[in-house]
Amino acid sequence: MPAPMLLAVDGDPDALGRVERELRDRYASSYRVVGTRSPDEALAILTELADAGEDVALVLAAQWLSETTGSELFERVRLLHPHARRGLLVAWGEWGHRRTAEAIFDSMALGRIDYYVLRPATSPDELFHQAISSFLLDWTEARLIAPHTVRVVADAWAGRAYELRDALQRCAIPHAFYLSDSEEGRVVLAKSGAGARLPLMVLPDGQVLSDPTNMEIANATSAWIDPDRDEFDVVIVGSGPAGLSAAVYGASEGLETLVVDEGGVGGQASSSSLIRNYLGFPRGVSGRRLAEQAYEQAWVFGGNYALMHRVSDLSQVGERLVVILPEDRRISARAVILATGAAYRRLDVAALDALLDVYDAHRSALPWGCAALAGKAFSLYRRRGGARRSPLPDFYIGAHAAVANLSVLSRDENPYRSYFPRVVVVCPA
Numbered sequence: 001m002p003a004p005m006l007l008a009v010d011g012d013p014d015a016l017g018r019v020e021r022e023l024r025d026r027y028a029s030s031y032r033v034v035g036t037r038s039p040d041e042a043l044a045i046l047t048e049l050a051d052a053g054e055d056v057a058l059v060l061a062a063q064w065l066s067e068t069t070g071s072e073l074f075e076r077v078r079l080l081h082p083h084a085r086r087g088l089l090v091a092w093g094e095w096g097h098r099r100t101a102e103a104i105f106d107s108m109a110l111g112r113i114d115y116y117v118l119r120p121a122t123s124p125d126e127l128f129h130q131a132i133s134s135f136l137l138d139w140t141e142a143r144l145i146a147p148h149t150v151r152v153v154a155d156a157w158a159g160r161a162y163e164l165r166d167a168l169q170r171c172a173i174p175h176a177f178y179l180s181d182s183e184e185g186r187v188v189l190a191k192s193g194a195g196a197r198l199p200l201m202v203l204p205d206g207q208v209l210s211d212p213t214n215m216e217i218a219n220a221t222s223a224w225i226d227p228d229r230d231e232f233d234v235v236i237v238g239s240g241p242a243g244l245s246a247a248v249y250g251a252s253e254g255l256e257t258l259v260v261d262e263g264g265v266g267g268q269a270s271s272s273s274l275i276r277n278y279l280g281f282p283r284g285v286s287g288r289r290l291a292e293q294a295y296e297q298a299w300v301f302g303g304n305y306a307l308m309h310r311v312s313d314l315s316q317v318g319e320r321l322v323v324i325l326p327e328d329r330r331i332s333a334r335a336v337i338l339a340t341g342a343a344y345r346r347l348d349v350a351a352l353d354a355l356l357d358v359y360d361a362h363r364s365a366l367p368w369g370c371a372a373l374a375g376k377a378f379s380l381y382r383r384r385g386g387a388r389r390s391p392l393p394d395f396y397i398g399a400h401a402a403v404a405n406l407s408v409l410s411r412d413e414n415p416y417r418s419y420f421p422r423v424v425v426v427c428p429a
């Protein structure tokens, strides 16, 4: 497979030359670097690569191009190469021009660009490279080829494989999933030794866990509590943004701090692909990255974690508070902070509730992993020339069925047959 492409599009030949030079100098050994002044040529290149199934890691384009705009071009890029990062090139001070500023705001709000990038000035321009390397890191994460990725192999999307991915997702651990009969799955299995049982988890340090329990995952990923400690200054229940903020402040003030969560880190926020309103992240930050960084920030101040541990009780014993963890483990503290987030109640719609009983149906949240599978099917559909305006609902239904091992009742079985061949489709005659 040829190296992924970095594509720059700018009508100004000097500016384009500087961008190409910086990209080539720093990245040419791992990426193909191509620059063009023509948006049409850029689209022709991108279409050809999409047809050939080749990767585009990054597209940089100026806003004001001949006969089109950067924003319009990025809209096409998003459809052709959904994983490619998109950076709008602007000259220094150009954000002060009303038209360009509005183009930046609109493109960000509509998800057409990931962020704007200052055109390089001197060489090397480390500010430019800082932006480029963050884009490339985001791209590797989206393509599941980031360093230190946990690999999971199983013979189906559903069942225990789904729970394992859910646990990893909730611990904000980058992971890739392979079916055991896929090419990648077979390679991982071959390297994992004869006794490996499915589902299988291979950690970045080479440890192989066969059909691990959640507690084994917690131990292997260091998300567990030191067995000899049962006293802390403060215990924080919940490792969502609120709990992690409390942990950073508690630990940084020198308090012996323990964060306990029944899942992983990040709480609800870890399911958000892009949070744009968190202080200090003007480009936005994925919930997973935010959780990772907050976890690490409290940890370097000496914070402790017990992930995948549910707190089942809280009581006062003398001067101290005691929380109860699984296996009747008791931890005492001078203070306990409850940062357990929100629990959602169902809408009280009597007519709908009545139907649920009649059909013995239940409502549940979309499972983790569903969006990734739906997105994968959607990009395959686009590569095959699919042009329907809103096929995503079908892909979500198919992906949900595949991940949660459900059957689908539909008049049209074709979309499911083509994109989710393992899903059982019941088609009324």
Ligand SMILES: Cc1cc2nc3c(=O)[nH]c(=O)nc-3n(C[C@H](O)[C@H](O)[C@H](O)COP(=O)(O)OP(=O)(O)OC[C@H]3O[C@@H](n4cnc5c(N)ncnc54)[C@H](O)[C@@H]3O)c2cc1C
Pocket (backbone or CB within 6 Å): 237, 238, 239, 240, 241, 242, 243, 260, 261, 262, 263, 264, 265, 266, 267, 268, 269, 270, 271, 272, 273, 274, 275, 276, 277, 309, 310, 311, 312, 339, 340, 341, 342
């Ligand atoms: C898809 C999505 C996108 C979002 N995007 C944004 C956004 O862009 N901007 C924004 O401002 N907000 C966003 N939100 C909302 C934001 O994530 C929440 O407001 C935030 O996570 C609340 O933080 P929290 O720490 O109070 O609670 P939570 O994040 O809910 O964390 C609570 C934690 O407590 C743990 N817990 C509960 N009970 C126990 C127990 N008994 N024992 C151990 N652990 C327990 C839970 O497992 C959970 O991890 C989004 C939410 C979702 C779901």
